[in-house]
Amino acid sequence: VVKSDFKGKKVLITMGPTQEALDPVRYISNHSSGKMGVALANAFLSRGAEVFVVSGPISLKVNKSNFHWQDVKSAKEMFEVASKIHNQMDICVFAAAVADYAPAEIAPEKIKKSDTKLSISLVKNVDIAAKLGSNKKQNQVHIGFALETENEAENAQSKLAKKNFDMIVLNSMKESGAGFQVDTNKVHIFHASGFAVQSEVESKNKIAALIIDQIKNIPVWV
Numbered sequence: 001v002v003k004s005d006f007k008g009k010k011v012l013i014t015m016g017p018t019q020e021a022l023d024p025v026r027y028i029s030n031h032s033s034g035k036m037g038v039a040l041a042n043a044f045l046s047r048g049a050e051v052f053v054v055s056g057p058i059s060l061k062v063n064k065s066n067f068h069w070q071d072v073k074s075a076k077e078m079f080e081v082a083s084k085i086h087n088q089m090d091i092c093v094f095a096a097a098v099a100d101y102a103p104a105e106i107a108p109e110k111i112k113k114s115d116t117k118l119s120i121s122l123v124k125n126v127d128i129a130a131k132l133g134s135n136k137k138q139n140q141v142h143i144g145f146a147l148e149t150e151n152e153a154e155n156a157q158s159k160l161a162k163k164n165f166d167m168i169v170l171n172s173m174k175e176s177g178a179g180f181q182v183d184t185n186k187v188h189i190f191h192a193s194g195f196a197v198q199s200e201v202e203s204k205n206k207i208a209a210l211i212i213d214q215i216k217n218i219p220v221w222v
């Protein structure tokens with residue numbers, strides 16, 4: 001059955017890691033593969049939505065021509081691209097693993113090896129979800145992710161409130177078959193209304209469908 005329940009809806013998805021340059025050859029990043037984000041993009045597409053992707057560097061095979069696809073590297077670039085289109089979106093899903101900090105300065109030349117300790121000064125990056133969340137339009141839906149290693153539910157619910165999400169998808173680093181890199185995920189979805197659902201370990205495609213189904217429980221959607 002082809003569903004077109006999201007026809008006419010514009011969806012922004014941030015995905016992948018960000019890379020924060022230290023010098024022309026090195027960067028700080030994380031293990032996000034983009035698999036969860038791509039699964040969401042494909043699932044929204046198959047349900048009729050127009051999908052706008054802002055992706056950090058990933059190496060998955062994906063038919064970018066199905067989407068309005070923009071590649072970025074740093075958190076700053078991801079924010080700039082996402083904030084330009086945010087206002088036109090009906091749904092925003094923040095699936096990217098954005099680096100919270102970036103080097104205070106990008107060295108113009110390759111940093112030389114020295115015999116002594118090397119310290120790097122980091123500055124806080126813009127919180128894309130929080131910043132766009134403070135500009136959320138009426139009837140716009142914002143969905144966040146939380147990747148936690150401890151106090152999972154508590155941390156996820158505090159991010160839900162702080163970033164003005166309608167729904168947050170918690171994936172735990174403690175669960176096997178969940179989180180970074182793998183083809184599966186296990187999630188706990190918290191709604192701002194207090195309603196919550198949990199999944200088993202399922203393919204990221206199935207998890208994407210579950211997340212999209214849950215959007216229909218968000219009051220502004222009904």
Ligand code: PMT
Pocket residue numbers: 014016031032033034035036037075094095096097098099100125126127128129130143144145146147148159163171179180181182
């Ligand atoms: O890409 P995969 O390998 O498939 O892995 C999927 C995933 C684990 C990366 C994904 O499912 C996920 O959990 N993404 C969010 C990871 C994360 O950075 O979580 P967080 O708890 O640090 O951030 C909370 C939320 O704020 C997220 O929606 C994040 O996108 C957003 N955020 C965070 C920091 C920042 N500077 N800007 C943001 O927008």
